[in-house]
Amino acid sequence: MPTAPQTTDELYRALKDNDRLPYGRVRTVTAEELVDAAERFAEPVPLVHALLELQEAYTYGSEPRKSPVVFARLLTLFDEQPEIFDARLRHTLFWRFKWVANALRQLPEMPLASLRQWLTEMGERYEKEGFGLQPYYGQAYQLAAHTGKDTTPAYELWAARTRTPLSDCEACEICERALYHLVTGDDERALRAWEPVLEGTESCQEEPARSISHALLPLLRTGRTDEARHLHLAGYRSCRRNTSMSAEVGRHLEFCALTGNEARGLELLAENRSLLDEVDSPLALFDFLTGVEVLLQRVDILGHGDLPAAGFAGRAWTVSGLRAEVRDRADRLAARFDARNETTAHTDRRRARLDRAPLLDALELTLRPRTLDDRAPAAPMAAATRTAAEPATSLPELVMQARALDEEGHPDAQACWAELRTRVAARDYTHPEDPAVGPLVRLRADLLDEEASRAGERDEYEDCAALHEEAAGLYEDAGQPGQAAVARACAVLAAAEVPGEGAEETERRVAALTAAHASVVGLHEGATALAPYQEARLLRLRATALGLRLQASGNQEHAAPVFAELDLLHTFASRHGIRGQISGARMLRATTHAMSGDLPAAITEIDAHLHDLREHGPAWHLPRVLGLRGRLQLGTQDAEAAHASLSEGLRLAADWPAGTGDPTRLHSDLAEACMHVGRPEDALRHLTRSAELDLRHGNRTDAFCAYSNAAQLSLDLGRVEDCIALLDSLLGEPDVVAGEVDDRLVAQLRLTRARALRAGEDVKAATVELVELAALSASWDDDPGSHAMIAAEAAVLLGESGEFDRAREAADQAVAAHARAPRYEQLSNCLRELARLQAQQQGPDGLADALDRLAAADRIAEEARTAGYEAHGRSLETALAYEHGRVHAYAGAYEDALIALDKALALLGEPGAEEDHAAEWAECVRLASAVEGIYLERPAPALSRLDAAVSRLSALGHTEETAPLTSLAARLRDEE
Template sequence: MPTAPQTTDELYQALKENDRRPYGRTRTVTAEELVEAAEQFGEPVALVHALLELQEAYTYGSEPRKSPVVFARVLALFDEQPDVFDERMRHTLFWRFKWVANALRALPEMPLASLRQWLTEMRDRYEKAGLGLQPYYGQAYQLAAHVGEDTTLAYELWAARTRTRLSDCEACEICERALYHLAAGDDERALGVWEGLRLAADWPADAVDTARLHGDLAEACMHLGRHDEALRHLTRSAEQDLRRGGRLDAFCAYSNAAQLTLDLGRVEDCIALLDSLLAEPDVAAGELDDRLVAQLRLTRARALHAGEDLKAATAEFVALAAESAAWDDDPGSHSMIAAETAVLLGESGEFGRARQAADQALAAHAKAPRYEQLSNCLRELARLQAQRQGQAGLADARTYLADAGRIADEARGYGTAGRSACGARGRRAPAAGHHLKLTSMSSESTKEGWRLNERLYDRASRRGEELIMLLGVVGSWVPAPAERSSRAARCRKTLGHGGRTRGTLRTRIIAPRNHRGRPPAPRWRAAGCRRTSQGWNGYA
């Protein structure tokens, strides 16, 4: 601030100018200086306005933990001189009880007893002022959801009450209620609470994050098996992000849409969408996050493979494997890419290069285990080598099986393993995750299957039927005890083509750096809520 205000008129003018500044350090420092200036005038109204501006700067700027301290000063002034507060200032005061409740919940060092004490203070103040308690019960529900205690009762106490002028914006509350049902597994009711697009289309872009809403709707639709609806919501989410200038978020949503399109078997549509994205100027110029671009290329390579363009798919996988080898911060993703690359090279008959890629996958796996995916790839490589090379490839096939067995033994101590890295954007990962399936493989069943394979192979060796039996048992299926003899007999006749279930590896595995996704735990809030005719629309 160049010069301190000399009169209250200059103070109010400075407050207006500061209100037009973006949130951040400059606005916060100026607000602090204006509070010091207001204290010199000895006028409580001017001081209240300056303190409210400072609390707003703290809340939406870089220091939200200071917000409760400033509000305590405003509350003390209200207790000492209530006549100073006009109707608008009084409304703002009671509205910001919710700001403080949100700020306190965000402090990990804040004792739970203190959080509950603040809510008790809020309830008492609302009752004394003759205000409806729906906003208080809304905050009580937020705290219950935050700590995971008595959530159902807290939700019912809040949801059953009529909204008041101090309630959160309707968009926030609708989405909060829908997500409560979504978390409880009641997807139909969640969609019913939303009323989908109809309502979202009427909400202003600066009042609710409609892109994020469409992502949540996509998640609910995936739970219900409504894949086409989910695809539409993902596409609309991407379009909303593009309109707001969020190209990284938009490309993440498009990546999810492309993967879902591929999973629905629409290979040509998937490739067309990805080709259009990869042709964008900022992608071609290398300006977009390199891991996200790699995710798009990986999905395209899988689509080419699904479309039976093995040569093009293999070339792209080889290129991606070479690039991902330099990802020192994400060896798990390199392990999975190299493993898939090895399988495609095996399908192409290039078993020497396939072995090299498999060795890369194993080396990366040692740093960041991917048990299930790598084990499936090694078994598939064993099948391919034995099938294509016959007796000459039997030794190499057994080596692959030995590697797969060792990985299965390692997985025994880790439960369900082989998780992929987080999705391209944290806040959209749940929506994408439901259509990205993995072949289930518990450590116990894998170990049993490996031991069965060994016993069958040993007996077959004694009878001189190595190749036939190997092809019969190298698949990812594990016969039930009653089926083993009959299924093995069928395998002898078909050279292992019967009963084999090939594991799918269409898994999102790359996490872009510097993404601005939401953390795993927090609940959905209309984070875009901003100023309305009745003050500030909640602190998300």
């Protein structure tokens, strides 16, 4: 707190500001400082308010040892000066007797006799004040449930009593009743009791998050898996990183462990790592640690005990090591509670949770399914999923097999090269004296050449060129001039692909590829002793260089040379029966037709190519060719055919080693096809699969972009919690947290998350996110338009929260950024919405500020007119006139409201049979008629307006739009 309040007004403002903060150390420390400040005033009432705020901070900040101490001060003030407690303060004081009872139960060092003594005092004071005793019996039952002794009679004494104004809220009492039925083994009855909370009818500070965490396993046991999945996502978000809800977090970890989602459980544990050290409630910590142990135990049993795990601060942990530490701490806590309670209830409950068998082998919880293998360190080279033959055992056999497979471009060659790389790197490696294998320098050249090819597949062109060049030198040393020529040609082409910078990059790249083609031709013509497969590769490189030049330049004059080179390649490969190069030539020809704008020719070529492949092979080319065919079909807007081609390509790719046919691209293209054929859920699945494959291959930017699209799609589909869970997972990635991912991409993820939070009605969290993004984007000098958009959205959310001063500041930022990069419609929408919110919330007092916002929106509309901008929906002038009507109506200026609405109607124009603004026109008529007929008490003209509108809409066939008008007319006639 920068400066201590100097007046009671400043104190109350500071208390109000502190109340807006999330529970935690910042809020608690400020509350402590405000109590110190309040003690300096002569008035006791401000001190009461400060103490109440401090007790709340301790209670929801999981510091149960301190809450009773603060309450004791409040109770002393009440006993000494009861007159300072008005009805509201008195109600709050007696309500918090229950908070103290709950705090004392959480402390194993607090004797059982003291807990019972507190309940006795609570009962006596309630009786003295004339309050009903149902809350007292509720606390008595909770103590019995805690100790596991005499639970049923305590429950009956409480549950049979009528609620009083001091009873726990409906949601909390529902949870207690459901938990009682759960303990008795009646899942169905417990879930029936929970229905009002789980369905959102009843809620409070802790609900429904608390009930959800308890209901997850009963839902699974009764077969309601979809509901359990949805509630896990929503419930976890409400309690994550919340010290006062650590027990609930523990139950979500347990849920992950018992549904085959151990990897997600470890992810959530990492997100809540701070709870291990910050939770000051022994009871909450006990529940949390038990949930953590259930998860770690399951991971350990599955054989992944060596995985790293997020644990207590101060050291690095493995799953096994952390499990042992957690087990020891939780066992000691259970023993302390059981000793205090004189039962074995906590040990028994803990054992029951740890002994539970998994309820499902696999339940897909999120759009980003992870396995424990995904969390394991990646192997240097993944093994192939299938091989053409059993790997050779002797090194000469393995070398010959690798070279033979490589000559025909067979994908199984990768596994052979990986095995050779491992053997050659071994300390005891001895190169065989075998003429068929050749010298070690040739094998090293082979391995370097294969490594260079993999670098090229990752678009690491500088490394690719250097490795090919090094391999070429070794091939020459080994007496392999043909291989040296091919490797050097590959190096030339890779060097031309290295990206440059500047506005003339396209011209530079075209020139580089032209030179590269000339160099490859020179290498080809100067090479000696070329084997047919080597000559075919050189021809392929020549054609590829020219194809890339056509792609870079878009110059159709560059197409003919490509076709000429492809004819040479196809003729040569056909003469020598090199099936892989025949296929490559035909695929490049189809691609060249497509780049030339002749999609029908491209499809004809690719169809003939597919027929040839199916008859003669090579079969491993089918996935990639089907992928190209699908993209071409998308280009011709034949989405159904594209979907079929891409689906077949993806299916066939699964028959070959990982990466064959580019399954990442297939999934991405198939997502697009699914959207075109009206299958958005399938599109979402393919998008997320594409993203995860990109992550596994190290293409993190591409992966985050794909996941960003998936998050937006899930939001568009109304899958709000799925969207938030996906984004939370991505934003928790180590490189994102460390700031190593492009800041604009991260900002886009956060923006989508903010919009999802808003859609999920978590306005407070959405506002925090957008305000932070607005501050971040203010520094984007190269992109003021994005800042304008973000600041405008933040302003609206601040307005919804009633923070109009901050909303005005954000809107002013948006307007300033808009001046540099216009966002007419977004700014107009923002300013009009702020005006409406202020008039709606403040009435006449907010009219002046609301009109200022509308005047700013009018200036935006004038700028848009001057610039020739056309809005996507109704015109900005029409929207502005309509908002003038609403703002004046909210402020009670009904004559001005009616004038504005009549102007809006004139600007809209009457609807026609085919026009799409009938609903908007009808709503404007309805509001104008309500203002005129109800608030201005002129029903006759209002009814005339309504009847005429109903007649026109009905005649045009817009019957649905007439319903609200007919309803209003009936109301006006009833009131006449």
